[in-house]
Amino acid sequence: MTENVILSVQNLKKHFDLGKGTTLKAVNGISFDVMEGETFGLVGESGCGKSTAGRTILGLYNRTDGKVLFEDQDVHSMTEKERNNFLKKMQMIFQDPYASLNPRSTIFEIIAEPIEIHHLNKSKEALKERVYELLEDVGLNRDHANRYPHEFSGGQRQRIGIARALALEPKFIIADEPISALDVSVQASVVKLLQKLQKEKGLTYLFIAHDLSMVKYISKRIGVMYLGQMVELTTSKQLYNEPLHPYTQALLSAIPIPDPDIEEKRERIILEGELPSPINPPTGCVFHTRCPMAKAVCGQLQPKWLEKSEGHYVACHLYDEEVLAIEQFETIAH
Numbered sequence: 315m316t317e318n319v320i321l322s323v324q325n326l327k328k329h330f331d332l333g334k335g336t337t338l339k340a341v342n343g344i345s346f347d348v349m350e351g352e353t354f355g356l357v358g359e360s361g362c363g364k365s366t367a368g369r370t371i372l373g374l375y376n377r378t379d380g381k382v383l384f385e386d387q388d389v390h391s392m393t394e395k396e397r398n399n400f401l402k403k404m405q406m407i408f409q410d411p412y413a414s415l416n417p418r419s420t421i422f423e424i425i426a427e428p429i430e431i432h433h434l435n436k437s438k439e440a441l442k443e444r445v446y447e448l449l450e451d452v453g454l455n456r457d458h459a460n461r462y463p464h465e466f467s468g469g470q471r472q473r474i475g476i477a478r479a480l481a482l483e484p485k486f487i488i489a490d491e492p493i494s495a496l497d498v499s500v501q502a503s504v505v506k507l508l509q510k511l512q513k514e515k516g517l518t519y520l521f522i523a524h525d526l527s528m529v530k531y532i533s534k535r536i537g538v539m540y541l542g543q544m545v546e547l548t549t550s551k552q553l554y555n556e557p558l559h560p561y562t563q564a565l566l567s568a569i570p571i572p573d574p575d576i577e578e579k580r581e582r583i584i585l586e587g588e589l590p591s592p593i594n595p596p597t598g599c600v601f602h603t604r605c606p607m608a609k610a611v612c613g614q615l616q617p618k619w620l621e622k623s624e625g626h627y628v629a630c631h632l633y634d635e636e637v638l639a640i641e642q643f644e645t646i647a648h
């Protein structure tokens with residue numbers, strides 16, 4: 315079976331103008347393709363630009379540079395009609411189910427709203443049935459329709475958010491940290507629900523997360539972001555078995571291992587220093603100020619996006635034969 319690219323993000327940049335000549339480079343040149351039906355994980359610590367990337371992909375923000383193609387159509391140069399159509403196909407679910415549900419609306423009104431906005435309701439009765447069906451799809455039931463968001467637990471509210479996102483029968487869902495605000499015990503059940511829905515409805519996910527522990531189970535491929543840039547991209551399996559970038563290695567070392575014997579021997583790579591400001595990112599490799607492996611060249615030269623093995627990309631001088639040959643490749647002391 316050939317894999318179709320459904321979303322292509324090409325050297326995407328989103329800079330915020332903070333006034334007085336100050337620019338914040340939230341997303342600074344990221345590229346990746348998402349295949350139809352897959353889950354692509356976008357991972358990186360808080361502030362690295364994941365949410366901004368998600369919002370720019372959905373067209374909620376204008377791009378500063380680069381391109382986002384959804385089914386070969388440029389998301390940022392659509393007519394109003396094309397955009398309306400696109401917004402039916404791509405939906406977003408958010409981290410905070412508390413904030414994203416209107417407390418004064420019933421669950422019925424919340425889920426029915428997108429259907430009504432897009433004038434897709436044929437009759438009152440049909441709309442009711444559709445909302446009940448959506449509630450059942452996410453493991454809730456029709457008796458929940460007349461209640462209000464505060465009557466539900468965090469996990470149930472996230473299910474309501476998912477039902478609302480499914481209302482327009484999208485093909486693609488951007489899930490922005492959908493489980494981060496939930497209790498650990500509830501996280502797995504929401505992930506399972508997302509997987510079930512993906513299978514049933516052939517959905518494609520862009521799954522945004524700040525740590526690698528849960529994304530491993532849901533993503534086919536993962537892109538690791540640091541300070542607005544992509545530093546590594548490969549299959550989830552490859553990323554865990556053979557992480558190349560020192561930042562990925564540090565992120566992986568932070569994941570606790572359930573086996574107490576192995577956990578005891580786990581070596582954590584503690585990154586020194588603060589995350590630099592995206593207003594004034596470091597020159598050369600953006601990670602060099604915190605990288606335990608940094609060499610002199612890392613502060614001077616921006617690493618190339620290298621394909622080290624099929625589909626395994628990394629932006630790091632440690633893997634660049636040409637740079638390795640340079641004499642000045644010496645470790646710098648932090």
Ligand SMILES: Nc1ncnc2c1ncn2[C@@H]1O[C@H](COP(=O)(O)OP(=O)(O)OP(=O)(O)O)[C@@H](O)[C@H]1O
Nearest residue numbers: 330338340359360361362363364365366367524592
């Ligand atoms: N509307 C905005 N105006 C100005 N700066 C912004 C705006 N939105 C985000 N930023 C800044 O852009 C950078 C990236 O933020 P973003 O929320 O995309 O990161 P993130 O990786 O999703 O982090 P988090 O998980 O904390 O949301 C941050 O420095 C943030 O302060």
